[in-house]
Amino acid sequence: MDEGLGRDEQRAWQGLLAVMLVGIPRVERTFRAYGLVHIEYGLLNTLAAGPLRLSDLATLGNVSISRLSHRVSKLVERGYVRLRPDENDGRASVAEITPEGRAVITAIAPDHARALREVLFDHLSPEQVAALADAMQSVGAKLGACMADDRATERPGGCG
Numbered sequence: 207m208d209e210g211l212g213r214d215e216q217r218a219w220q221g222l223l224a225v226m227l228v229g230i231p232r233v234e235r236t237f238r239a240y241g242l243v244h245i246e247y248g249l250l251n252t253l254a255a256g257p258l259r260l261s262d263l264a265t266l267g268n269v270s271i272s273r274l275s276h277r278v279s280k281l282v283e284r285g286y287v288r289l290r291p292d293e294n295d296g297r298a299s300v301a302e303i304t305p306e307g308r309a310v311i312t313a314i315a316p317d318h319a320r321a322l323r324e325v326l327f328d329h330l331s332p333e334q335v336a337a338l339a340d341a342m343q344s345v346g347a348k349l350g351a352c353m354a355d356d357r358a359t360e361r362p363g364g365c366g
Contacts, residue, residue: 251311
């Protein structure tokens with residue numbers, strides 16, 4: 207046992223590690239079959255809600271501009287995303303999902319949701335899912351991550 211962690215803290219940490227090391231790779235198989243990595247699938251899902259300036263996409267994706275640029279370039283090469291100049295600021299670029307990009311996330315979504323349920327949610331009661339959501343939102347917010355939470359108010363850094 208790690209020195210300084212209480213019993214429940216240790217149990218929580220071990221459970222989180224199991225999800226990260228065993229569960230997440232199972233979920234990732236759902237989009238790896240389409241040649242995508244986790245961040246690319248997340249970016250496509252974010253863009254499915256509408257076009258975004260690259261700086262805003264980086265914030266919402268919790269990634270650096272350089273990492274975003276690399277991944278968006280790959281998505282553009284595959285025909286899943288297109289870039290265009292921002293109408294309000296010619297120095298900025300806007301990313302938008304293409305019909306091909308929308309088709310690929312539509313194809314992945316059912317298997318992705320099924321895998322998430324099999325790995326995580328099917329093992330929890332609705333009350334546990336709600337408690338997990340609250341706990342993970344709190345941890346993510348303290349880490350400075352930008353997260354979609356329908357109960358959230360404006361967050362620093364433009365997460366919204």
